[in-house]
Amino acid sequence: MKKLLISTVFTFFSFVVFAQEYTVSGIVTDSDGQPLPGANVILKGDGGTITDFNGKYSVSLNTGNQLIHFSHVGFEPDNRSIFVNGDLELNVTLIKKAETLDEVLVQAVRVSADSPITHSNLDKEELEKRNLGQDIPYMLSYMPSVVTTSDAGAGVGYTYIRVRGSDASRVNVTLNGIPYNDSESQGTFWVNLPDFTSSVQSLQLQRGVGTSTNGSGAFGASLNLLSDAVSNEANGEISNSFGSYNTRKHNVKFSTGLLSEHFELAGRLSTIQSDGYIDRASSNLKSYFLQGAFVNRNTLIKALVFGGTEETYQSWNGLEDPEKLENDRTYNTAGMYTDKDGNIQFYDKEVDNYAQDHYQLLWNQRFNNNWSTNVSFNYTKGKGYFEQYKEDEDFETYGFEPIEIGGDTINTTDLIRRRWLDNHFYAANANVNYKNNKVDFTGGAFYSYYTGDHFGEVIWAQYASDSKIRARYYDSNGTKTEFTVFSKATYSVNSQWSIFGDLQGRFLNYKTTGITSDLVEMIYDEDYSFFNPKAGLTYKLNPANQFYFSYGKAHREPSRNDYEQGITTPEKLDDFELGWRFASEKTKVNTNVFYMNYKDQLVLSGELNDVGAALRTSSGESYRLGLEIDAEIQLLKNLKTLPNIALSTNKNVDFVSSRDGELVNLGNTNISFSPAVVAGTMLEYSPVNKLYLGFLSKFVGEQYMGNIDSEASKLDSYFVNDLNIVYTLDSLPWVKEVVFSALVNNIFNVKYISNGYFYTWDDDFSNPGTVTTIEGAGYYPQATINFLLGATIKF
Template identity: 45%
Template sequence: MKRLMIAAMAMLLLPGLASAQFSISGKVSEKSDKTLPGAYIRLKNKATGTTTDASGKYQLTNLKAGNYTITASYVGYQTIEKTVNLNTNETVDFSLTPSTFLADEVIVRATRATEKTATTFKNIDKAEIEKNNFGQDLPFILNNTPGVVVTSDAGAGVGYTGIRIRGSDASRVNITVNGIPYNDSESQGTFWVNMPDFASSVDNIQIQRGVGTSTNGAGAFGGSVNIQTTSSSDQAYAELNNTYGSFNTLKNTVKIGTGLIDNKWSFDGRLSRIKSDGFIDRAASDLKSFFLSGAYHGKTDLLRINVFGGSEKTYQAWNGVPEAKLRGDLAGLQTHYENNLDYLYFTEADRDNLFNSNNRTYNQFTYKDQNDVYNQSHYQALYAKQFNEKLSFNGALHYTDGKGYFEEYKPNRKFADYGLPNVIIDATTIKRTDLVRRRWLDNDFYGATYAFNYTAQSNLTFTLGGAYNQYRGKHFGEVIWAQYASTAKNDYHYYDGKGNKDDFNTYAKVNYSPISQLSLFADLQYRNVSYDITGTDKNHATLDFHNNYNFFNPKFGATYFINEQSNVYSSFSVANKEPNRDDFTNLQAGRDIPKPERLNNVEAGYRFKNNSLSAGINVYGMFYKDQLIFTGEINEYSDAYRQNVDKSSRMGIELDASYIISPKFAVNANAALSRNKIKNYIDYVSEYDANFDLINVQATNYANPDISFSPNTVLFGELVYKPLAGFAVAWQSKYVSKQYMDNTQNESRKLDAYWVNNARLGYDFNFKGVKNINIGLLVNNILDKKYESNGYTYSSIYPWATVTENFYFPQAGTNFLLSLNLKF
């Protein structure tokens, strides 16, 4: 660890050790001589850039002699390029012309962080997304960013995948698409399987770690991911993207675009399909998606209509592999089998599957239609207007329609558990039956977002934004087959629940620069959430919860620009978050209603950027009040639920750097080191009698244990080699330290640390009639590391023993994805 810190600090000190050579400086203004503060200046094909200060001036230093192409860009203006032969200090001024149409970037500007925003963020552009997009879900494309840990139920990145940022799961990471919330309103999670190959329609992504800036939707307790979809191309295009790889993974994507028609209209479209058998047995995925977009580009306004969606059919692999099975412990596996006979009702086929299948690819489910099926469609109307040089507006209307189910075979179930009468055959009363059930979710989500941006003067800007969204969800269950047919009608629902949620927020942001070196910001958000849960749940319990929350989320910060290349910043932010649906529906009878969570977030850091090095260091403290966590306690139906803990915290340091060693070599690296603790934790273990009836709950106190699934070290490194034009080889290495699967910090209930290496190759060339041909190869886990990236654990006390069961999600060994992409 000491070596890592020394290396990281040395990387950050490199600019001070490098000898200055030449510089390029100048001013960016409009043709009317109005200066443009915040314009972006960069060296083409170099990892360096800067923004102009309050007087429109910029400077690039430490440049070697040679030829450089400089680009100057500013939202609402045409980008200009100039070429300089540098052998002495040069002054290069830019005079920008207002664009003939409004750029798509204005759609997400209100929720984006910039170098003047005192928070930590990572921008991922279209080129970076494309070179890492082999058909795996979006979390795997974000895997190389600081503090991110990803997992895959099927073991290979296709199907159900998960992402954690700073140890916080997907329900604590705010996701927006063009400023529109994407998190599910009730679970607050994000299910990328519903939008397969969405990355092929993404223009850029910004990840803000911590609370970040005010945005729409769920509270950001680990971070936020702000996505902008495809923007218009000046020229017509067509693309064919194809991938084939291990586990019969296949991706086919077709993309087309008209370019600008009459300098006003544009249309873009995409059609994709992805199939994969998965690494885990029967964990197959059959995924389809589309994306359509049409836009009108006016000189001062932009109207864009997006229609996109996906359908997925995924065989369930969410139960994981029992530890005894994973380790090849036959005696332990026999014990597991005997302990679960009463609950799982193993058939002879199930027993054969348990004992004779491959240890690492075992899947408990064998029923042929044990599938998860879901369809989701999104409709977005995005509008932006530049009223004058000071005032602009962007807003959106949106609607999301989702419907689907997961199907399960359940042996030896009581009719009474499904609200069905017993069956009488020849005077014999039959109380149990094998059956197949489906649990459905049918939901609608719609609303509006808006933001006004006002530049009062060159050093003072305001943003007023917000949203109002409504969610209407139906939860119900059906029995579609039974060994012994009951008297229920075909449309019978054995439970019917509803979730209605209204979410309103408004925020005001101000950025002020009293002097050119100092930028101050304040960001105040008010959010009101009304959430009603009614009907019955899967256990026939009556649901009658009516909750109303009022949250005030202030944020303050300052950024000081040491020079054109470096700055320091610090901020303090508050976030509040309501409980999710399961916190209510799984609540034990007689227990207090869960309280909302509160987070106080402190961030401070240093950023540096020149023509060869981009680096940053960030320290943070996240201090929670009433954080909701799993404590091991269950309700009367054996459902686990979360409970509030008084105080908990996450503190850490993050480093992120990119360095161009030479025209042929570059290195990218990041590190996240953290300490994640619960001040006082009470763990509960259920005690049963010989008939498996619950008789007691034993509580154990723990002082200052680690928060579950929060590794204290996450490291990433990438070495890129470009031996010739168009060809690049990258070696990627990722280390994740051990993670505990519960909050007891018990060494017997953990995910072991793992270090995984990938190799990526890409070759771009062209010939007549084809603009670009790209051949790509991604070899994952090239050293064939056996590791598990996720899992869960639970314990029970019986008269004869205390039983702890660990389950793991193994990830694939060495596997590959080979792509061929054609651009016309």
């Protein structure tokens, strides 16, 4: 018995000794000795942590041999095998991936983790989970203050994004630092770059004014995307997905890896097709991406060619009929006409058809640990049309002369028309960066030239009169030049305080000639000079808490549609941001308060023109005041949640509108398409290795489609949920891995509407001598429950 007791006690103490936990801690830095906040510290098996704002980490490990994996976006991973028999200090230096462009190419338009700019990041790994054919706006759906919508209802075809209530034409978008917004409309049309998500290495969304960028001013946010990095090793993949509404995506990707340790050739071919949730709202999309690269220790040169073609059946009319909205919500009026027997028919080629090709040359040069430069050149070619069947059109509109048939004068006709856009965009960009332990300075210049021809043709007419083949019934040209210079710097005063400053000058000229599709002469030659200063402070209270404040000023020129309405006054914005960031081993929280004060803000009126483009009106004085919170909370070792919420009030000040034939001051009204509450969450669970389950939720509060607070213009709030499943098979013969993905959208089958339009008109016919304002609205119903299933084979 005594021996048994002694043996038991010895075994117990042995277990305690050998199961003793010790602390391994240290700092993760880059090769310049700068701390890396947000680096992943992953333990073999389960658990881990991330570094705080000073690059510090601390983990608990049992005695014995242990493996720790250190990684950070844009850096080579570092696996450390250590023997633990006591508390240990382990400092790690991560080496920048020589092939990535983050440091030089996008440094001019991106900000770092501790910058006083409100921002969020997504990398390739996160994008791949839901990349089954939907456009980039849907990849951003669950980011703070983001609202997405789709004409066809299911995220394929024409899709749109709003950030803090600002539509896509006010979100500055750059691809590798080159502006993607159309120079005239200022919109971003992702349908022209199908499946571009598959060629994105990482992206950053800055909310508010953000830092200086190239192209049109950021009045709600700026989104910059970095295309695929150079791969060291040869690889390939084949991806296929299928889903509701006959949606399917197929792509192939390849990379030769580094040949002779310096050269790489990589590419992608993609096709996406969908019938759409809305009737006949089909999409037939094709795209390509090809890059050749040269890389050595200090030089990276890339030549990129990418683009796409799209043919989408029009669905921009929305649905105005309340009965159909209730009982036939997929009804599409586009292409509708009446045949000779009085039956309703639909023209089968009521389509938008456009091709866009991008050519980029990027040269990054690092001279030493302090100095680096980037030079890039771009040419974008776009050409296409949309086709429409029109009934009983006046001859006069198309330059036709009246004709006599059987003694009757004919001056109207059914016809098919095409409205064309043929444009060219040239850009050059040059930046220089200097960095040491105290200062991070970037300066640069940007120049672009755009020219676009707008014209219309009649390709068939029931009565063609004396028309000639390929004659243009309207013809207009727009040219735009832009020159931008900027300098920005971050200065570290000490270990706690840093100062950020940013100065930008934008100089523009926009010139138009000819007549518009409304047969109105459009002659403008406008110059704009904008000075946009920005400044901020960051204060690190301790390793877990960081505070920042920033101020930014921005100006924005009107778009072509604004000019067509006679609006030439630029917009002005003063943006104030106050934020707090918290980071611990299991929790990260970002909180910020913003106040955006506008002068002559061009807000959406709620109305559409005859081609479905949103019209805007000047609101005079207006503002947005809000609170944004987003977090990442590790609930269990294999369960985490990423919630976010944005609460805001968005007001026009003393808004004046025409009502019943008189101008009326409505006082402070809500800015259109600006919900007071936008919230989302992602609940991520990995019950076993290689299996990912994501439950995603989005709530968007009620919003007005106009600026007069009319109940007829109100969109109801909605709450939708998606389920995302990813399972990976590896250690397979002949292939590296096979990734199976599933996405069930709107899993609870909610009938919701995320977008629409609102209009008014004055009616003086019902009561002669009086004017009554009549209101109307249209809506874009979104898909009920639908799914996408995919498989990717990686070699």
